[in-house]
Every structure is written in C-alpha cells, then in structure tokens.
Amino acid sequence: MSLIELSEQELIRRQALEELLKLGINPYPAEKYEVNATTSEIIANYSDEKKNYQNVTIAGRIMSRRIMGTASFAELQDEKGRIQLYLNRDNICTDEDKTLYNIVFKRLIDIGDIVGVTGYIFITKMGEISVHVSNIKMLSKSLRPLPIVKEKDGQIFDAFTDPEQRYRNRSLDLIVNPHVKETFIKRTKVVNTMRDYLNSKSYIEVETPILQPLYGGAAARPFKTHHNTLDQTLYLRIANELYLKRLIIGGFDGVYEFSKDFRNEGMDRFHNPEFTQMELYVAYKDYFWMLELVEEMVEKVALNVHGSTQVTVGENIIDFKRPWKRYTMYSAIKEFTGIDISEMNEEQLKETAIKLNVNVDITMGKGKIIDEIFGVHCEPKLIQPTFIMDYPIEMSPLAKKHRSVNGLVERFEAICNGKEICNAYSELNDPIDQRNRFEEQLLLAKRGDEEAMVLDEEFLHAMEYGMPPTSGLGIGIDRLAMIITNSVSIQDVLFFPQMRPEKKLTRDDNEKYISIGVPVQWIPIIQKAGYSTIEQVKKANPNKLHQELCGLNKKHKLELQNPKIEEVKAWVEK
RNA sequence: GAUUCAGUAGCUCAGUAGGUAGAGCACAUCCCUUUUAAGGAUGGGGUCCUGGGUCCGAAUCCCAGCUGGAUCACCA
Numbered sequence: 001m002s003l004i005e006l007s008e009q010e011l012i013r014r015q016a017l018e019e020l021l022k023l024g025i026n027p028y029p030a031e032k033y034e035v036n037a038t039t040s041e042i043i044a045n046y047s048d049e050k051k052n053y054q055n056v057t058i059a060g061r062i063m064s065r066r067i068m069g070t071a072s073f074a075e076l077q078d079e080k081g082r083i084q085l086y087l088n089r090d091n092i093c094t095d096e097d098k099t100l101y102n103i104v105f106k107r108l109i110d111i112g113d114i115v116g117v118t119g120y121i122f123i124t125k126m127g128e129i130s131v132h133v134s135n136i137k138m139l140s141k142s143l144r145p146l147p148i149v150k151e152k153d154g155q156i157f158d159a160f161t162d163p164e165q166r167y168r169n170r171s172l173d174l175i176v177n178p179h180v181k182e183t184f185i186k187r188t189k190v191v192n193t194m195r196d197y198l199n200s201k202s203y204i205e206v207e208t209p210i211l212q213p214l215y216g217g218a219a220a221r222p223f224k225t226h227h228n229t230l231d232q233t234l235y236l237r238i239a240n241e242l243y244l245k246r247l248i249i250g251g252f253d254g255v256y257e258f259s260k261d262f263r264n265e266g267m268d269r270f271h272n273p274e275f276t277q278m279e280l281y282v283a284y285k286d287y288f289w290m291l292e293l294v295e296e297m298v299e300k301v302a303l304n305v306h307g308s309t310q311v312t313v314g315e316n317i318i319d320f321k322r323p324w325k326r327y328t329m330y331s332a333i334k335e336f337t338g339i340d341i342s343e344m345n346e347e348q349l350k351e352t353a354i355k356l357n358v359n360v361d362i363t364m365g366k367g368k369i370i371d372e373i374f375g376v377h378c379e380p381k382l383i384q385p386t387f388i389m390d391y392p393i394e395m396s397p398l399a400k401k402h403r404s405v406n407g408l409v410e411r412f413e414a415i416c417n418g419k420e421i422c423n424a425y426s427e428l429n430d431p432i433d434q435r436n437r438f439e440e441q442l443l444l445a446k447r448g449d450e451e452a453m454v455l456d457e458e459f460l461h462a463m464e465y466g467m468p469p470t471s472g473l474g475i476g477i478d479r480l481a482m483i484i485t486n487s488v489s490i491q492d493v494l495f496f497p498q499m500r501p502e503k504k505l506t507r508d509d510n511e512k513y514i515s516i517g518v519p520v521q522w523i524p525i526i527q528k529a530g531y532s533t534i535e536q537v538k539k540a541n542p543n544k545l546h547q548e549l550c551g552l553n554k555k556h557k558l559e560l561q562n563p564k565i566e567e568v569k570a571w572v573e574k
Numbered sequence: 575g576a577u578u579c580a581g582u583a584g585c586u587c588a589g590u591a592g593g594u595a596g597a598g599c600a601c602a603u604c605c606c607u608u609u610u611a612a613g614g615a616u617g618g619g620g621u622c623c624u625g626g627g628u629c630c631g632a633a634u635c636c637c638a639g640c641u642g643g644a645u646c647a648c649c650a
Contacts, residue, residue: 006585007601007619008581008583008601008602008618008619009601009602010584011585011602012601012602013601057589065610066610066612066613067606067613068606068607068608068613069607070606070607070608071606071607071608072607072609073609073610075606084609084610086583086608086609088607088608089607092608105604110601111600111607124608124609124610125608125609126608126610128608128609128610129609144584145584145585145600145601146584146585146600147584147585147586147599148584148585148599148611149586150588150599150611150612151611151612151613152611152612153611155611156613157586157598157599158585158586158587158598158599158611158612159586160585160586162581162585162586162642162643163584163642163643164641164642164643166586167642176585217612218650219649219650220575220650221649231581261650263649263650265648265649265650266575266647266648268646268648268649269644270649270650271648271649271650275650277650322613348644350578354618359601359647392614416636418650421650422595422650431633446611450648451649474650476650478650479650481647490650499641499642500640500641500642568607
C-alpha cells in the first residue's frame with residue numbers, strides 16, 4: 001500500500017510505530033503477557049475496606065484518554081468490560097527519565113492500542129474504581145482510528161450504527177458495540193444448552209456430508225458445485241435428514257447434528273444463504289413424544305439464557321413455560337379464518353384461497369395451497385409458542401401417515417413470534433410408501449414446483465433393510481437465537497452474514513503506466529488524483545493533470561521533482 | 575425481483591431559491607497532578623458514492639449506475 005492512500009490519522013499512527021521502534025519498544029511483542037484479573041471481576045469485587053486487588057495485571061484495548069499534564073486517565077477494555085486507568089508520570093517513571101510517560105504514553109499510544117498494565121485498585125475522588133498504574137506495556141499497536149462511541153447513563157453518543165459497516169467489519173462492531181458481543185454469547189448459550197440437554201439423554205452428536213450428490217430432506221433450491229476428480233455435480237446440503245435416518249437404520253437409537261445448511265434462495269432479515277439447524281432423530285418414538293422434548297428443551301434454553309421462561313421480543317413478552325398451546329393445522333385455519341377446509345378438494349381449496357386473498361398458481365398442489373393459507377392467515381398471528389399439528393400429506397413426503405385421519409401426516413411445527421422455529425415428524429419408515437411419495441414429488445416437479453424433492457435411491461435402499469419407528473426434529477438455530485436475543489434481523493445473530501462483495505475500483509498495473517512513459521514514483525500519485533486506469537489518463541486534460549500532480553506533490557511533501565508539462569502531455573497523447 | 579429512503583472529514587450528523595463545504599467527537603501543537611459522554615486554547619483534515627447531463631457555475635437540479643436500509647414477493 002502506498003502511503004499516499006492513507007488518511008492523516010493513519011499516517012500519524014504509522015509514524016508513532018516508527019518512533020516506538022526507535023525507542024527500542026517492540027509494538028508487537030512475541031512473549032506471553034500473563035494477566036491475573038479481568039475488568040468486570042475487579043469492578044464486581046473490589047472493596048475499599050478490604051483493599052483487595054492491590055497487585056493486578058490486566059490487558060486490553062485503550063478506548064479513551066484524558067491527559068491532564070503529569071496525570072492521565074484512560075479507559076481499558078478487555079473481554080469482560082471496561083475499567084478506568086490512572087497514570088501518573090512519576091509512578092510510571094520512577095527515575096529521571098520521563099520518556100515512558102511523556103513520549104510513549106502521551107504521544108505514541110493511541111486509542112485502539114492493546115496494552116497491558118500492572119498496578120493497584122483504588123477509588124478516585126469522583127468515586128470510580130480505577131487502576132493506579134505502575135507499569136504499562138505495549139502489546140499491539142493499532143494503525144486505524146476507531147469510531148469513538150461514548151456513553152452516559154445509558155445514553156449513547158455517536159453510536160457506530162451503519163448496518164453495512166457493522167456487518168462487513170464485524171471486528172470493529174464488536175470492539176465498539178459491547179451489546180453485540182452479548183448477543184453472540186447468548187447464541188452460544190442457546191447451542192450449549194441444547195447440546196447439554198441432548199447429551200444428558202445419551203444421544204450421539206454426529207457429522208454427515210455437506211457435499212451431497214443428491215440434495216434431500218427439505219423443499220428448497222440448492223447450491224450446485226462440481227468435483228473435479230470425480231467429474232461429478234455435487235450439491236451443498238439443504239438438510240441432513242436423510243443421512244441421519246440412515247444412521248438410525250444402522251442402529252444408533254438417538255443421533256443429532258448441529259449443521260450448516262445452504263439454500264439458494266432470497267435473502268432478507270429472516271434468511272441467509274447459509275444457516276444453522278439442529279436435527280435430532282430418536283428411534284422407537286413418535287411425534288407426541290418429540291413435541292414434549294421440544295417444549296422441555298426450549299424452556300430450558302430460555303431459563304439458561306435469561307433465568308426466566310419469559311423473553312422480551314420487540315413489543316411482546318414471549319413465555320416458553322410448558323405446556324405450549326396446540327392446534328391442528330385445520331383447527332388453526334378454522335380459528336383464524338372461520339373456514340373449515342378439512343373436507344375440501346383441490347378445486348374448493350383454490351376457490352377458498354382466492355376468497356382469502358391468498359396467491360395460488362397452477363404449480364400448487366393441495367398441500368401447498370393449505371400451507372399458503374396457513375402462512376398468510378395464521379402464522380403471523382402466533383406470537384406465543386404454539387404447536388401446529390397434523391399437516392396435509394402432499395407437503396410432507398418424509399412424514400408418516402396419520403394413525404387415524406386420512407390425508408394427513410404426523411407432523412408438527414412450533415411457531416413463535418410469527419415464525420416457524422421447528423419442524424418434526426413421526427418419520428415415515430415404510431419403504432414402499434416412501435417410494436410412492438417420492439414419485440408424487442416427481443409429478444409436482446413436472447408441474448413446475450422448483451422445490452419438489454428428488455428421489456433418493458440410496459436412502460430408499462437403506463430403508464428397505466428396515467428402519468425402526470422414529471421421531472425426527474429440525475430446529476432453526478438462527479431463528480431461535482433471534483427470539484432469545486431479541487434481534488430483529490438474522491444478520492444480528494450471524495457473525496459474518498452474507499453480503500454482496502464490495503465493488504473494487506479497477507486499477508491498472510504499474511506496467512501499463514510505465515508503457516505510456518509514467519515514471520514509477522508518479523504512479524500512486526496519478527492514481528490518488530483519481531486516474532486509476534491509463535484509459536482515464538488518456539482522456540485527461542494534460543494541463544489539469546499536471547497541476548493536480550504538482551499540487552499533490554507539494555501537499556503531501558513528497559519532495560519529488562515535478563514533471564514538465566510536456567512530459568505529462570506525452571503520457572496523455574501516447 | 576418490485577417499491578421506497580439514504581450515501582458529505584476517521585466516526586455521528588448539519589448544510590442547499592444552484593454561488594468559497596460546516597459542527598461535535600477523534601487527530602496535531604501548546605498549557606494543565608484525580609477527570610467522568612466533554613480539562614483549556616489553537617490548528618490541520620473532504621473524489622460531498624460513481625459516471626453522464628443541464629448551467630457562466632452542481633454536494634444541491636435531471637438521468638443512469640453502485641452499495642446499503644425499510645416494506646413486499648419466494649424461502650427456514
């Protein structure tokens with residue numbers, strides 16, 4: 001990178017780095033720096049009477065500085081929080097040489113630098129617990145200025161809020177926005193709670209392929225890729241259902257996987273192309289049993305993260321306390337639209353959908369129409385956790401036929417805050433029925449349903465050896481994390497949400513500039529002036545370009561010999 | 575994909591009947607021994623997203639594009 005491209009503040013920091021080196025201070029030391037406390041534990045446990053924490057060593061990032069002559073205050077932020085530092089010249093520099101304070105601390109250490117300090121804890125006249133620093137050590141020099149976010153009584157000043165910058169530059173977001181870290185810690189707690197719960201039941205955590213020759217287990221469009229050695233098309237998984245069931249067939253009685261799945265579909269505040277699901281399969285169980293497991297597990301998640309079954313989400317308070325409300329799909333539609341669709345055929349359903357302002361098209365089968373009606377008229381109204389049970393058979397090709405009602409399957413979803421958070425079945429284990437259901441999907445695909453499932457011969461082959469009756473569950477971790485952390489967007493619970501690539505300025509190589517006669521040392525200056533390709537140079541007014549170059553030379557004190565106007569003309573005309 | 579709003583200093587944001595680009599924080603210099611979003615004073619810093627057009631003159635008006643937000647559609 002050419003120095004001319006840097007902002008003034010970045011240049012000043014690089015100069016500080018040079019000066020540190022000249023003073024024999026390594027701005028990036030290799031050796032470990034042993035801390036013996038964190039900011040939050042000091043603030044929680046320090047007591048003026050006990051006079052504890054009289055020899056602490058902590059490390060972190062300098063977040064603010066207030067220099068008052070020979071005494072200074074700074075704020076140090078570590079993983080757990082912030083604490084004020086008090087630095088006094090003569091405490092840091094016990095002999096005649098005051099360089100460490102006057103030069104190193106006051107001039108060469110910037111906001112954003114990572115330092116280690118040793119000292120004792122005391123309380124200032126203003127009543128703030130602070131570290132009286134006796135030793136300060138540079139651990140890592142920061143070359144870019146941080147956005148300065150200040151806070152007083154919960155009011156935030158100059159918050160760093162631009163979503164694009166926050167998502168693209170998550171490290172910075174985490175540094176200056178402490179609540180962001182909290183969200184991700186909660187997300188991890190959600191996952192850990194579920195994992196502990198499942199492990200306590202002795203289910204086995206497994207891993208299954210992400211690259212799959214056939215994609216299956218859900219209705220969605222996949223990402224497609226290619227394996228060179230095999231010369232074969234592979235898909236990124238849209239679900240892991242079929243592989244997990246093959247493990248059940250193989251004799252594991254309880255398996256689960258936290259899995260990244262990939263769907264090549266729209267992106268918005270509820271959808272990211274890659275997302276996380278937890279899928280669980282347990283042999284010799286049915287969907288009633290699974291429903292109670294979900295209630296218990298999610299209630300535990302809320303309790304572990306919030307210490308309560310109640311979670312504030314937007315304007316609602318959602319209560320995960322068991323038992324949750326239950327509807328069948330038909331009874332839910334009846335409740336919210338007043339229409340009983342349970343006996344209708346496809347024609348009647350279509351008419352009903354149109355009457356209810358639900359979009360239907362030619363590709364939709366009976367199940368899909370019902371799903372649409374439910375999606376429009378019921379789902380958004382279900383704020384408290386609610387189970388919807390017994391789905392039409394057409395939209396559930398992997399679920400077992402209902403034990404008592406024709407045309408339905410044993411399936412439930414849990415809806416919360418107007419969104420699906422999980423999906424579960426009594427799994428279909430009749431290989432002949434399974435083959436028929438796949439064939440019905442093929443017919444849907446022929447009608448134009450892009451999400452219809454593909455027939456998976458290997459899966460059927462495995463099932464033909466005999467699969468125990470099994471209940472299966474998929475639970476959307478991102479969606480659950482959004483609710484638990486009160487986040488409005490999935491991007492707020494993913495560290496690095498998918499973004500469009502930033503458009504890079506196209507810039508010609510040095511060779512091209514040299515080919516029109518530009519001396520190497522002038523190339524970055526021409527680019528700085530805005531001529532990033534020789535195409536642009538050729539279009540330039542040579543007088544203007546000449547003036548701009550001389551101006552930049554002077555302004556940045558580059559001390560280059562200015563080119564003659566004839567030379568600049570020659571570049572432009574070449 | 576559609577509609578709509580936005581893009582100005584490192585950060586948060588003002589600004590315009592078209593007429594020399596502003597503030598706070600940050601940064602620099604000087605002063606200052608316990609300050610509390612902010613100690614005092616002075617100062618430097620800009621491709622006003624990009625490219626066209628209108629105009630004597632565009633950050634401002636028009637057109638196109640890029641990026642992002644919001645809403646809607648598909649999907650978990």
